[in-house]
Amino acid sequence: MTTPLHWPTAEGRLSGQVNLDGRDMIMLSSNDYLGLAGDQRVIDGAHRALDTYGAGIGLNPSIALTRVHRELADELAAYLGTEAVLLFNSCASANCATLQTLADTPQSTIVSDEYNHASIVDGCRLARGRTSVYRHDDLASLEGLTDGLANDARTLLVTDGVFSMEGSVARLDRLQPLADRVGAHLVVDESHAIGVIGPTGRGSVEHHRSRPSTIRTGTFSKALGAGLGGFLAGPKDVVDDVGARGRFFIFTSPMPAATAGAALAAIRLIRDDGSRLERLAANVARFRGGMKDTGWDLLDSPGPIVPVMLHDDDRALRVAATLRDLGIFTAAFSFPVVPRGTARIRVQISAAHTDDHIDTAIEAFARAATLDDQTRS
Missing domain, CATH: 3.90.1150.10 (Aspartate Aminotransferase, domain 1)
Known part of the structure; x- marks a missing residue:
């Protein structure tokens, strides 16, 4: 037993x-x-949304969202300096939807750090493209895997921004130039970085002064204190593509309005103080x-x-x-x-x-x- x-x-x-x-x-x-x-202000944000919209809206996120969801997406996009944001019920869903959607042909390639979060590993498994794994934080290993990839249909270089078991920050200052050289999209999971890494807490992209156009995923459940919820942030065409075809976005329920209200209050707090x-x-x-x-x-x-x-x-x-x-x-x-x-x-x-x-x-x-x-x- x-x-x-x-x-x-x-x-x-x-x-x-x-x-x-x-x-x-x-x-x-x-x-x-x-x-x-x-924090009472974050709790009050959840209460306001709960009182206004109830416990749930009963719709898939691809059908309709509440005003507080839209405000959260807009304010997070402004906070991160990115073109667009798509909200998910978790970062795990955001990772799976992003990788599965963007690496959707057998000719696609995902290049992934061996210490990446389990949800990134699962997203790689669900994608139709092939996955190559490089040794953690080993740029020589990474360069060996990216040689000859420039002609692939699409290449994604994916990494945690902060590695959850190491606490280390991915060297985006080295990863971004390498991604540019082979024509790859850089995808960064900012779950353990958002709110706490970088001069103003905007994550590993800010820490390394990388381009705001970097594709980012993240969660509201850690430093932002909202309990659950995730996001995809990046260029509008990428975000729209995942919103239109991402199975982990379309075929699921959205983050509750109360969670969106809490996350919105948290974003405003860390932005202003x-x-x-x-x-x-x-x-x-x-x-x-x-x-x-x-x-x-x-x-x-x-x-x-x-x-x-x-x-x-x-x-x-x-x-x-x-x-x-x-x-x-x-x-x-x-x-x-x-x-x-x-x-x-x-x-x-x-x-x-x-x-x-x-x-x-x-x-x-x-x-x-x-x-x-x-x-x-």
Whole structure:
């Protein structure tokens, strides 16, 4: 008989600290990077849309959308400096629809980073074109795969903007010129970048000063705090094509109006007030500095994803369990989620964390390491 999986039950609004199964714990495994999920202004945006449009409109997005959906698409396009935006119920749907639609002939080619998100992998599998995978962040490997592709019907070079298990930012400053050389479209998933990467939080495209015409997908469920929803942003002809032929857009339900209202409020907040981004940067610097001072091995990254490397699968699981006992909620990742020998605890810092949260977490990591060493000796 299979043992049922257990997911802790959260009570109350998500913040830097959350009640899980009746215990107050510092949350280090949340995508709520800017602390907007519990912000009253974002909640009020959801309430206004819910009161106006109800729980759902009962129509496919290709048939009709509400005014709040259209306002969100227009404001996001203006925020990103792009021609057009198409809204989805998730970024996974946006990735699948985009890749399946744009690589729709056997002569098409998708070139994908090996560490790309699972939804990009699934989109590649659904596309009729062939897929070539290059070694993560290895430009020599990528160039070897792109040699001779200029004559293909269509080539897509697809990458995460920020890699969720590494925290690293894709080198779009190198990828864009290579894509131009072979006539490829550059497609960037900004799910872990939107709101938190770049001088004003507009993602990895802004971070590397890439062209606003870059094709981008992303989510409203992480830094924007809206719970779910995704988007495709880019040139109007590309967005219109996916809207007209994308199966993951046409044959599904739209994001609820309440979610669109929350996302719209969040976009306006981060556009007009950079204080949350500044607070997040300060929290990341405080955590990284404290962890390095106590001897931990961290992967370098500019954003809120901080991989703490344990390398050993069993040790990562033990340390994560001890951290939970100490009131710190975080998660260990090991093979096959990450390559063998790279087991880690992925810490996700939020603007909602206080200095005390950060300092308590650093102390707990040190205590967990000491306890683990004592257990093994």
